[in-house]
Amino acid sequence: MLELRDLHTFYGPIEALRGIDLEISQGEIVSLIGNNGAGKSTTLMTISGILKPQSGDILFEGESIRESAPHKIVRMGISQVPEGRRIFPKLTVRENLEMGSFSGRGDAASAFEMVFGLFPVLQERQNQFGGTLSGGEQQMLAIARALMCHPKLLLLDEPSLGLAPIIVSKIFKTIREINREGVTVLLVEQNARAALKLSRRGYVLENGQILLRGNGAELLNNNDVKKAYLGEQI
């Protein structure tokens, strides 16, 4: 469904991605783990078209999207929940969700029904400003907003960041649910254990390059991964 081929992206003068190859098939949850500054968010921003790659290619359903503008990429069905959630603070919850359906993909009414079903709290707070929600609610709103355009591929950037463990497990449960509904997921996480448990396959990113790849269970048992990302003593 999505294929990155030898992708190089500069972030200012720094070469943040130094040749990424990555593949995602329809219906998968794939996780991308790595330390701060490894290039995880840069990868997602390059897929979404906010950052333009220096070289390499991005294929979505067989079509190159490396030259496409961000709003066109959304229209094709790639939706992102960015790092730090980026809720529109001065729009109400409902308006935030309406913005999610701005691209005009699919029907907004059914999308509202779906996201209010997933996150009933958003329905209760729909007239509140986005900026007044708690961190966990903002994360739910960010995911809901990204779902409003009926995406084929959902890019999630650190959805567990800064949230209480009980909310994290609820978010991860929801991601699995969304995936069961047929949405392909690319999950970027520092919380490697939770991410790998959820995913069919995973990639480990370091210094802008793919260090390891494999299925979730394989990576969880890999000694390098255990040492570097799961905090286990070998």
Next chain:
Amino acid sequence: MPGEIPPKQRFFCYNLSMFLQQLINGLTLGSVYALIALGYSMVYGILELINFAHGEIYMLGAYFGIIFFGLFTAVGLTAFSLPLALALTFVLSVIFCASYGFTIEKIAYKPLRNAPRLSPLISAIGVSIFLQNFVMLTQGATDKVFPPIFGTAGFRFLSVQMTYLQLSIIVVSVILMFCLRFFVRKTRMGKAMRAVAQDKVMASLVGVNIDTVISVTFLIGSGLAAIAGLMVAMYYGLVNYFIGYVAGIKAFTAAVLGGIGSIRGAMLGGILLGLVESLGGSYISSEYKDAYAFILLIIVLLVKPGGLFGKAELEKV
């Protein structure tokens, strides 16, 4: 005499009517400032750019008004139907000014979108100088006259004289401001504008075409400035190529006063500025008419640096 008002009361009546008279003058002036200030504030909200060429759009609006109205008079349309001629003058001025605003953004600001913030600002000053000289060369350096079609016709109420033109300026401005408010709050494009003002990257990520939103912002801001320019041309009757400078500075002051980036702030800032100028001019001294605006600005910024409706600057992480 039986009907005479005692001296003390007469003094009071005189003062009250003068106050109300200045209030009306101030409201007229203020609603024009507000219309121009909206353009500054909207563009700043979206691009964080102070569009110094905006005052020139207002000046162009006045000139287009004179040109088109003259044209309609020459072909006999004005004699046939004055309202029709006026309506067409307004529509054409708005269309022409909006296309100037649109083009200026594409030529002078868009190529500098990722440049340091000073570059588009300098570009804006360049556009402003260019437009002033362009109009001076093509239209001449002397004052142009807008024919006094309304004259001083008006009505009295509570011993205060209000012309129909003043009333129209206030009413038109208020209607336009309500329309804008509705547009920004309720329509799809208005919501997209607010989203872009809050977070451009995120707005792109939900599928908003940032360039379209920026263009719409310039179209609307320029259209409002055109109407302001045309109404002022009718109000004062005289126009020259330099009127955009002072009006632009005043409207910019109004926008900052209200809190730049805030639409409500621009409206109230403009009206407040008009009132202060008019009341200050009549009660203190008309010599310093232009200074009151800036004194008010300094006081507000000392007390509330973000302006009346602005928020304190938050550093984005």
